[in-house]
Each structure stands twice: as C-alpha cells, then as structure tokens.
Amino acid sequence: MSTESSELAELHWLFDMLQHIDVGLIVLDSQYQVSLWNGFMENHSGKSSTTVKGKSLFELFPDVSSDWLKKKVDTVLALKTPIYVSWEQRPYVFKFKPYRSITGTSEHMYQNVVLRPITDVRGGVSHVCVVVYDVTAVAMNKRSLVEANRRLDQMSKTDGLTDLNNRANIDRALGMIFTSYEKNKGTHSLVIADIDHFKNVNDEYGHTIGDEVLKDVAKALGGSSRRGDFVGRFGGEEFVILLPNTSKEGAYKYSEKIREAIAKRKVKTDQGDISITISLGICELSDDEKDVSAWLSRADDALYKAKSEGRNRTCVA
Template identity: 45%
Template sequence: MSNIASEMANMHWQHDLLSSIEVGIIVLDKDYNVEVWNQFMENHSDVRPSQIAGKNVFKFFPEVDEQWFKRKCEPVFSMGTPAFIIWEQRPYVFKFGTSRPITSTSDVMYQNVTIFPLASTSGKTDRICVLVYDVTDQAVAKKNIEGLNQRLQEVSRVDGLTGLFNRRYWQERYEREFKMAVRNKPDICAIMLDIDHFKKVNDTYGHHAGDLVIQRLANLVKLATRETDITGRYGGEEFSIVLPDTTERKAKIVAERLRKLVSLDAVAYEDINIKYTISVGIAQFSPKYTQASQWLEDADKALYQAKEGGRNQVVLASEVKPT
C-alpha cells in the first residue's frame, strides 16, 4: 500500500472513531484556535468543522467565559496537568440544547468537561484536548432528588393547615434560640396565644369552619410578624412565636397589633361571618431561666391570666402575680 493510501486509510478510521464517540472532542492550540471539532460538537452546535477549523473558539461561543476558561486551561498548558469541570460547579461550558428536547425536563445540556494536555515530540504542551460529556440525565435526576428531599424536609417542618412551623420543628427552633439567649442574653420574647371560645366555634359551625378560623389567624400572624420571627402552630387553636431582638414593650406592641387585627376580622362561612378574638401571653427572656421550658411556662401563665381576665387581651409575664 502506498504512503498516500496508508495515510488516507488512517484518516478514514480516525474520522470514523471521532464521529462515533458520544463525547465532544475539541483540540485547541495555545491561542485557543480549533484544530479538531468532532461530530458530537457539530451535531449539538450546528457548527461544521470546516467553519470553525483554525478559528478562535470564543468567537463562535461568546457564552463561554473567556477569562474563566483560560484560567482553567493555563495549568494544563504550563504544567501538563489535567483539569476537570463538573456540572455542579458550572452547568455547562458550551450552551447546547438537550439531546432529548421532548422527554427531558431540562432546556440545556448539563456537561462535565475534562481538559488534558497533548504534548508535542519536544515534550512541550502545545495543544489541549477538551472532552465534553453530556450528563443531563444524571444532573436532572440528582436535582429532582434534591428537590424532593427539600420538599420532604419542608413537609416535615410545616403544619399542613396553617403553613406555619409545626410544633416539633418550632420547639427545635425555640430551644436553639434559648441556648443562644443563655450565652448572649439578648432582648428576645416568647409569645403564646390562642383563639377565645374556639370550642364554641367548632360546636356551632363545625370543624371545617374551625379550620377556616385557624387558617385565617395564621395568615394574620404572618402579616403581623417579621420574616426573622419564628411562628408556629403549637397545637389545636394555640400558636407560639419567638421575637428575636425584641423587648417586652415592643413585643406587646406587636401582640396588640395582632389582637386588634383579629378583633376586626370575620371569617366568611356559608352565609355567616364568624367573629373571633384571641388572648395573648408574653414572656421576655431572663437569665433566671435555667431550662427552656421555664421561659415558655411564663408565657403560658400570662396567656392563662389573659383568659381569666376576660379574654381578648394581651398580658405580660412580668405583670402576672405569683401564686
């Protein structure tokens, strides 16, 4: 076989090899001009090898962050060490559409990229090879699992009826705040509140109406508190709140605002407007508390006095007379 025929045969199988591999293969020189652009890259970019050969890769793909990509490639050129880019760090290097646009939930191809040196006969790295792997299926699956785990975590923390924290998670957050308060002694208050004569609402209008009242109160609690406040449904018609960076006086202002909102509110049920009120107890953190339960007990005692005193009122733990 002549040398020309031998070279053509070699080129043919090399072309077949590069075309059949389901991985993007790019060879770049030191100026980031393209020397090899395989079938995978052509299929996903709609750029033919004849169009891009000898051209700067950044001119064809402006979405590639040139400075960042060069920082990744410089150690490959200078030290001959491979570099790796995973989709968790950067979803893609080349912005390609997904290979399965109908069945995939992703609009783009997630990519893992390997960059390795191509040494010349002199031993110097004059070129690098960039391998682009389509990892969309794996990435989407992982993101779906992470999303599911997040939703499960939210479900485990949130009360289904009100959207506030459930008692277990609220208690966890409350105890964390107590431990921090013991160390730092900040201004922070705990609030306990519940709906006055709630049993009468259930007995008169039914449990569905009672649920609507609880939901409405939860919405008003959200309206009256800050994002940094820790709000929860403590149980039944009872709610609990922690107000960080809040003195007893300021906590009473918050509680009174909520109480007034509730007293002016009415829940529409069938053809009836259900009026309701709340009673509130407040306890500011004190260094005298050695256990988290003591702080909440003082708020609960204040709530009890608010009910004993006629309901629809706010009582501070500092106002409660010892029994």
C-alpha cells in the same frame, strides 16, 4: 493487506470513532482557534466542522465565558497537565439543549469538561483537546434528590396545615433561646396566642371552615413577624411567637398590633365572612424560669388571664 493499507484503515476507523463518539471533542490551538470539531459538537451546536475550523472559538460562541476558558487553556498549555471541570463547579461551558427524554425537565445540557494537552511529535504542547460530556441525567437526578431531601427537611419542621413551624421545631427554638439566656442572659419574650371561641366555629361551620380560619390566622401571624422572630403552631388553635431580643413591653406592643389587626380581619369562606378574635399571653424570660416548661407555663398563665378577663386582649405575666 499492505502495512500502508492497514494503517490507512486504522486511521479511518479512528476518525470515524471520533466523529460519532457520544462526547464532544474540540481541539484548540494556542490562539483558541478550532482545529478539530467532531459530530457531537456539530449536532448540538448546529455548526459544521468546515464552518468552525480555523476560527476563534469565542467568535463562534460569544456566550462562552472567554476569560474563564482562556485561563484554563493557558494553564493546560503551560503546565502540560489536564484540568477537570464538573457540572457542580460550572453547569455548562456550551449552552446546548438536552436531547434525551429523561432530561426533558432541564433547560440546558449539564456538562463535565476535561481539557487535555496534546503532545506533538517533538514532545511540545501547542494544542488542547476539550472533551465535553453530557451529564444532564446525573445532574438532574442529583438535583432532584437534593430538592426531595430539602422538602423532607422542611416537612419535618413545618405544620402541614398552616405552613408555620411545627411543635417539634418550636421546642428546638425555645431550647436554643433558653440555653443562650443561661450563658449570656439577654432579653427574650414568649407569646402564646389562642383563637377565641374556636370550638364554636367548628361546631357552627364545620372543621373544614375551622381549618380555613386556622390558616388565615397563621397567615396574619406569619406576615406580621419581623426578621429573627419565630412563629409556630403549638397545637389545636394555639400559636407561639418567640421574640428574641424583645422586652415584655416591646412584646406587648407587638401583640396588640397583631390582635387589633386580626379583630378587624374577615375570614372569607364559602359560607360567608367570619369575624374572629385572639387572646395573647406574654412572658419575658427571667431567672425565675428554671427551664423551658416553666417559661411556657408562665406565658400560658398570662393567656388564661386574658381569656378570663373577657378575651380579645393581651396580658403579661
């Protein structure tokens, strides 16, 4: 085989490889016009190389961010250095649909993109090669892992039945507020709420209905909270409401509003509507409370007073 034939064969192989490689290859000139458009780009865009060649990329794809991509291309031409863009910086440049079964849960193809300067025979740079990698599988796996970790973190802080903050998270919040009070003082109140005669509900209707009652009360407490309030299930039928920057007077008004709303509320169950009431005890944090346990104990004493005085009421320590 002659040298010329060998070179032609090598060129053919190279061209065939560029057309069928599983990455997108685009060559743009300084006017952002397409000089090369490989098979990957044809397959995913639905536009053939003969259709796009010599035309502006941004006319062909008006949804591509022209300002952003022009700056990237201009930088590569000026500095003669490549630029890398990961899917975490920008999920995609070209809005293509994914095509692999493993990435079927994604609405679009996630892409890593590399822009490389192309040097001509004189050593100048007048064209840029844009390489598009399909990284949907990697992106979806990472997003799934992030979401799983988020859910695990949420589960570690949330009561499984009521979706309110759990005991461990309550303890953390109380500790943070107490530490803040020791350093900066301030006005903070703690409310403990307890469902009246909850044992009777379980005994008469069963624990499944009892759980429905707990979830309904939790929904009422959570729905009544303000920005910055902290609502959690303390255990059993007891709930804690931490009210930062709230005096005992403010906490009393807040608690009475909740108590009255729950007393008027009907819990709908498959055994009929159930009426319930709650009792609440309040303690405003002061220098008398030497630790979180003392603060909880004083709020619990106020709750006990509310129950001993007939229930369905709010008492302040």
